[in-house]
Amino acid sequence: MYGYSCEYCEGTVKERMVEKEVFKHKSGFVMLENVPVGICDNCGYRYYHSTILKRVDEIAEDKGSPKRTEPIPVAQYIYGLAS
Ligand SMILES: [Zn+2]
Numbered sequence: 001m002y003g004y005s006c007e008y009c010e011g012t013v014k015e016r017m018v019e020k021e022v023f024k025h026k027s028g029f030v031m032l033e034n035v036p037v038g039i040c041d042n043c044g045y046r047y048y049h050s051t052i053l054k055r056v057d058e059i060a061e062d063k064g065s066p067k068r069t070e071p072i073p074v075a076q077y078i079y080g081l082a083s
Helices: 050-060
Strands: 013-025 028-040
Touching (some): 028 050
16 A cells, blocks of 8 residues: 655555544544554654545545544644643
């Protein structure tokens, strides 16, 4: 699925199973579990295979019947404000 060269550095994109990954879609957020994500072994850039993005589309557009729905906490990351 992966194993190609990173677009941004000299690293190699390695497949890694991620327990939970949140995707931003134009109609909201979708969380997938046990996703094979491609992660560059040098810079850490994440790649998503087209089949994963297709699945996100399906679920976001209500065709893929999600197993369940979980609320996703969303926060701004602002450095230095939490004290
Ligand atoms: Zn890279």
